[in-house]
Amino acid sequence: MWHLGVFLPRPTGGRPRQRPAAGLVAVLAAALLVAAGCGGDGQNSGDNRPSAEASSAADPLGPKAPAQGEPVRIGIISEGKNSFTDTTIELTVAKATAAWLNERGSGIGGRPIELVTCEPQGDPGLGTDCGNRMIEEDVAAVVIGHTAVVESVWLPLSEANIPVMSYTSSGEAVLRDSESTFGLTDPIFPVTDLPIQLAKDKGVDRVTAVVIDVPAALNVFADDTPYREAGIEFELVRVPPATADMTAQLRQVAADPGVVFVVGTDSFCIAAFNGLRAVGFDGQIAAISLCASDATRKAVPGDTLDGIVIAAQVPVGTDNPSTRLYEAVMRAYGADVDTASDDGMSMFASLAALQAAVKGVGGNITPSAIISTIKAMPEIELPGGGGITFRCNGKADPEHPALCVRGGLVATLDAKGNPAEYQVLGSSPIED
Known part of the structure; x- marks a missing residue:
């Protein structure tokens, strides 16, 4: 089993290292989902807040602190169900998570959490309506789950200076907001930092x-540029989408082993693998x-x-402190929740992170x-994040001050194609 021991921290001063625009990464994800014919993974003062660290093995839910x-x-705000996707699990999980936090974590500032929900259905107009509704409903903060219209949702909230926390923040305007937006995963990590980190860790100089195509x-x-700055030779092999046999394109790769990074739909990845x-x-x-x-x-x-x-979003599918906590909360406060769903666990992490971040309010x-x-x-551990830590002081990534994390979570597959383990890659402390 390889060891993720080499980190490539962002510089703490001077010119930030160049990275591809976050907006391009969001467009990539949307384009590949369309090509795949689907729109989602389908898959007191708050001092008593529960966490993966604080929850005992005997009772992972933590002590009662109503x-x-x-x-x-x-x-x-979560997409809901339409012809392309179904994220309704996020609303179910949010309700269960709020019940847990209200009974075991003293809610927010000692007061109970009351949820106000809205589903934009992938429609930019409805997304704007959802943002405006939150303002009208006098919410103190908003958690945005999976939605294809995040910028439509976000804009009215940003203009009203309503705090927004999201596990899947993307879009250049969103990530550059230094005022009221807080992102819990780096959308650029999976396509740039991951292959560079792996090459460093494996002791090779080629990706x-x-x-x-x-x-x-x-x-x-x-x-x-990111590869050159890391001392990594980079080669791009473009393959048409419908290519079933890639041996002709990949024969040259075998002669110079390094890291091969595959980007496409699952059918494309099957042909590549x-x-x-x-x-x-x-x-x-x-x-x-x-691809998984x-x-x-x-x-x-x-x-x-x-x-x-x-690249992984949340550590589903293995036994670890994050999944044990999540599964315990869903058993106690949910009803028939599919705990193998990335969407569900990322909503749990987002709402629990918001509650953890406002300790002391x-x-x-x-x-x-x-x-x-x-x-x-x-800087504290992200609940349900598999060991990722977060701090929202705007210094995790100077180019994108809304980001609260450095690095990301990766899964190593076993022979059945399931995650055998998760590890944090590319993390470093976020300075004052």
């Missing part, structure tokens, strides 16, 4: 990106999360799947009070 008094209204995907890799096997490639394979599907597990031999590294709990409390928080 919230009291007038509720604090928290908005939850080959095997990328589906569509403009949104290719644009992400148009600038090789099997093509690498056919040409005898024995280096490290990595890929985006869309049921179809991939059925179509790619186990000896190839074993050891592939996938009290008095009149206004949006401005929540913003100032979040910005002053110390």
Whole structure:
């Protein structure tokens, strides 16, 4: 099992290292989802807040510490169900998480959390309506789950200076907001930092990106500056979307093993993985999360799947402190929740992170009070994040001050194509 021991921290001073625009990464994700024919993974003062660290093995839920008094209204915006996606699990999980935090974590500022929900249905107009509704409902903060119209949702909230926390923040305007937006995952990590970190860790100086030949995907890799600055030779191999046999394109890769990074739909990834096997490639394979599907597990031999590294959102599918806490909360406060769903666990992490970040808030709990409390928080572990830490002082990534994290979570697949382990990659302390 390889060791994730080499980190590439962002510089603490001077010119930040160049990274592809976050907006391009969001466009890439949307384009690949359309190509795949789907829109989602389907898959007191708050001092008593529960966490993965504080929860005992005997009772991972933590001791009773009920919230009291007038509720604090928290908005939850999630896509809902339409012809492309179904994220309704996020609303179910949010309700269960709020119940847990109200009974075991003293809510927010000692007061119970009251949820206000809205579903934009992938419609920009409805997204704007959801943002405006949160303002009208006088919420103190908003958690945005998975939605294809995040910028439409976000804009009215940003203009009203309502704090927004999201696990899947993307879009250049959103990530550059230094006032009231807080992102819990780095959308750029899976396509740039991951292959660079793996190359460093494996002691190789070459990354080959095997990328589906569509403009949104290719644009992400148009600038090789991050690789050059890391001392990594970079090569882009463009392959048309419908290519079933990639041996011709991949034969040259086998001659110079390094890290091969695959970007495409699951059918594209299947052809790439099997093509690498056919040409005898024995280096490290990595890929985006869309590649780790049921179809991939059925179509790619186990000896190839074993050891592939996938960018991960949350640590579902393995036994670890994060999943034990999440599963315990859903058993106690939810009803028939599919705890293997990334969408569900990321909503749990987002709402629990908001509650953890405002430890110590009290008095009149206004949006401005929540913003100032979040910005002053110390670096702490992200609930449900598999070991990721977060701090929202704007210094995790100087180019994108809304980000609260450095690095990301990766999964190493076993011979059945399931995550054998999760590890944090590329993390470093976020300075004062």
